[in-house]
Amino acid sequence: MKLVECPRDAMQGLGHFVPTDLKIRYLNALLRVGFDTLDFGSFVSPKAIPQLRDTADVLAGLDLSATKTKLLAIVANVRGAEQAAEFDTIPYIGFPLSVSETFQQRNTNKSIVQAFEEVSQIQNLCVRTGKQLVVYLSMGFGNPYGDPYSPELVSAFTDQLRAMEIQLIAPSDTIGSSTPESIETLFKHLLANFPSIEFGAHLHALPAEANAKVRAAVRAGVRRIDGALRGFGGCPMAADNLTGNLPTESIIETLIAENVDLQLDMAAFQVAMALSAEVFV
Template sequence: MKLIECPRDAMQGWTDFIPTETKTAYLNQLLRVGFDTLDFGSFVSPKAIPQLRDTAEVLAGLDLSTTKTKLLAIVANLRGAETAAGYPEIRYLGFPLSVSETFQQRNTNKSIAEALEEVARMQELCQQRGKELVVYLSMGFGNPYGDPWNPEVLGDFTRRLDALGIGIVALSDTIGASTPETIVPPFRELTAAFPRIEFGAHLHTTPQSWREKVEAAFSAGCRRFDGALGGIGGCPMAADELTGNMATENLVLYLQEQGVPTGLDMPALAEARRMSAAVFAGH
C-alpha cells in the first residue's frame, strides 16, 4: 500500500499566497509522517499557478535527512521537467496527460498528440537523470465537455505509456465525476492488462462520496492512493468548490478498518492535521 500526500494539490488554487516559511514548515512536518511520496510542489509558469512560484525555495528548506518519503514535483512541459530533474532530491516528476482533448488544451495549451510527444521526451530525460515519470490520466473518469471516455480509451492511452516504459500511471478524477461504476472496470481491466505498471487513484470527492470511491478502487486492486489532509484543494483549471481532494484522514480510516497497515507515524500525522488547519485557516 502506498499513500501519496499532495499538499501541492491542496495549495495550488489557494487565493492568498501562503508564505514560503509556512509551506516549508508544513512540508517538513508531513515528511515526518512516513508517506511513501510527498507531492510537494510544481515547476510550472508562475502566471499559471502563482501560489507555487516558490517551489525551489521551499525545496531548499526541506529536511530530508531522516525521512523515507520520496519527493514528487508536477511539471507541465519539457522545460519544467528539465528544471525539476536538476534537483537530486526529487525522485518523481509528475505530468498531467488528459484523456479529454478539451481539458488538455485548457490545462497545458497542447493537444493530446503534442502532449504525448512531450511525455516521450520527458521519459527520456527521466531515464537519463535517474528519475521516474508519473503520468496522471486526468479526466480519467469522464469529462464535462462531451469528449470520448470509456475504459477502452484509458486502455489506449496506457498502451502508449507502457510502450515508453512508464511505470506509474494514476487515474485522476479531476472534477469528482467518478462513481463506483466508473472506477471499478478501469482498475480491474488495466491492472490485469498491464501488470508492469503501478496504477494509482487520484480521486476528488465530496464529503459524502469519499468512502464509496475508495472502496471501489481498493476492491478493484488499486494499492496507490493520493490524498490531501483535510480534503483541501483540487484542480484550479476545473474548479468546483464542493469537490476537493480525497481527505488523507479518510484514506487512513478506511485502511485501518480493512486491517491494512499504513506504516504512518500517527502522532506526527495528528500534528500535521493541526498544522494543515492553521495553514488553510479562514478559507
C-alpha cells in the same frame, strides 16, 4: 499500500498565497508522518499557478535527513521537467496527460498529440537523469466538456505509455465525476491488462463519497492512493467549482477498517493535521 500526500494539489487553487516559511513547516511535518510520496510542489509558470512560484525555495528548506518519503514535483512541459531534474532530492516527476482534448488545452496549452510528444521527451530525460516519470491521466473517469470518454480510451492511452516504458500511471478524477462502480471497473480492467505497470488512484470526491471511493479502489486491487489532509484541493483549470481531493484522514480510516497496515506515525500525523489549519485558513 502506498499513500501519496498531495499538499501541492491542495494549495494550488487557494486564493491567498501561503507564505514560503509556512509551506516549509507544513511539508516538513508531513515528511515525518511516513507517507510513501509527497507531491510537494510544481515547476510551472508562476503566471499559471502563482501559489507555487516558490517551489525551489520551499525545496531548499525541506529536511529529508530522517524520512523515507520520496518527493514528487509536477511539471507541465519539458522545460519544467528539466528544472525538476536538476535536483537530486526529487526522484519523481509528474506530468498531467488528459484523455480529454479540451482539458489538455486548458491545463497545459497543448493538444493531446503534442502532450504525448512531451511525455516522450520527459521520459527520455527521466531515464537519463535517474528519475521516474509519473503520468497522471486527467479526466480519467469522464469530463464535463462532452469529449469522448470510455475505459477503453483510458486503456488505449495506457498502451501508448507502456510502449514508452512508463511504469507508473495514475488515472485521475480531476472533477469528482467517478463513482465506486466506475473506479472498480476501470482499475480491474487496467490491472488485469497491464500487469507490468503500477497504477495509482488520484480521486476527487465530496466528503460523504470518500470512503466508498477508497473501498472501491482497494477492491479493484489498487495499492497506491493519493489524498490531501482535510480534503482540500481541486484543479482550477478544470472547473470553477472545485471538488476536493480525497481527505487523507478518510483514506487512513477506511484502510485501517480494511485491516491494511499503513506503518504511519500517527502522532506526527496529528501534528500535521493541526498545522494544516494554518495553511488552509
